[in-house]
Amino acid sequence: MTSQPHPPDRSRLELLLVSNSTMHGGGYLEHCANEISDFLGDMRRVMFVPYALADHDAYERKARPAFEALGYELRSAHTYDDPRAALDDHDAVFIGGGNTFRLLAQLEATGLLDAVRARALAGMPYMGSSAGTNVATLSICTTNDMPIVQPRSFDGLQLVPFQINPHYLDPNPGSKHMGETREERILQFHEERDSPVLGLREGCMLRVRGSSMQLRGTTAARLMRRDAAAKEYTPPADLSFLLET
């Protein structure tokens, strides 16, 4: 984190950050298929990063058809001896969901954390879903996942200068469960750090192009800031202001 320029030049960023891979009752990436086509355009070769799940082969078998149906080739990072070098043979990168701690630890171990960051800042389209959306932000400090693996640091790719909480969940008014609600957990985050947190409900996503950021999809997002009332945004909405550091 300290070794990065402050702020980095984000003018060439092309990001698609999806809250969730699958909607209830739908197929894998089905709810964002049109967005993926629009985002990747005439790109061809997509590198898939499967590290958030344990079974990389199975994950590649799941992800490939969703991209092939849209006309893209997909190959998983784990099939290369040197995934960092292999990144250069691809036009775009997609980091899939799963456990965010496991994902980040593996991005660190493979050197992909730095390599993907450099390529994304240089303009390579980056798509993330769930954990893959989380790691694109300042840190994984607003993940919902269990800390099953310890990464060296909680710092993310820092492609955007705020936090995301994927799968954002409203309190269930009928619940008798006393564990913290999602919003309470994010309030606790703001007791420690002051970065804005964007709660992306299942069904919505962010499209970033340089200094522009749009909220898309079918559900609203909730923006939580330290010491301020939460704000709701319904897509389509312009959230470019969040890119200003």
Added chain:
Amino acid sequence: MTSQPHPPDRSRLELLLVSNSTMHGGGYLEHCANEISDFLGDMRRVMFVPYALADHDAYERKARPAFEALGYELRSAHTYDDPRAALDDHDAVFIGGGNTFRLLAQLEATGLLDAVRARALAGMPYMGSSAGTNVATLSICTTNDMPIVQPRSFDGLQLVPFQINPHYLDPNPGSKHMGETREERILQFHEERDSPVLGLREGCMLRVRGSSMQLRGTTAARLMRRDAAAKEYTPPADLSFLLET
């Protein structure tokens, strides 16, 4: 972790590990008040560890009446210049709930992690609730909390040789939310590590005395092991077998 004897001598342990501080509709620690009296007996001075919440003064004001009503003095660690040394002036320790990452980081920073561990292994009664129960185990790798602070290590006090998931929650069959269920998250833990995980539903607790461990309270616990079917235990139940390393 590696500096600890394997296994430590647990013959003098006295633990009360509660899933949750408050039941829906009840008061703070009300559901386990009788257990606390039975556990602390004629002990007198309880050190409270408030670090899981941000406002230590407010947390002490909340915890003290619950113990005073039962005849115990309670004073919070944060009111001492040297909480480690102050531990020696107390008969028992209670670590309250909140954010587990914040708690663990503060236990590391104050030196209480080692001090509490040593005292508990020497026989000082240790009570934990929620996050305070989590840190008593092998690691915090099965917490539900958001990683808002980065501890040096995920290792816990390792007073018991297994993992606990407090506030264990059954899947909601009517839910359309696609985020992982609690059980799915624990399955992911078992893809990485092989320690047993005991899911303590709100309302149940563990009482450990040397090599004996009893499940108490009003709700069942779910024991999950790698590559094995989950097992349910209804209190009162003898779970001493989980203490065998």
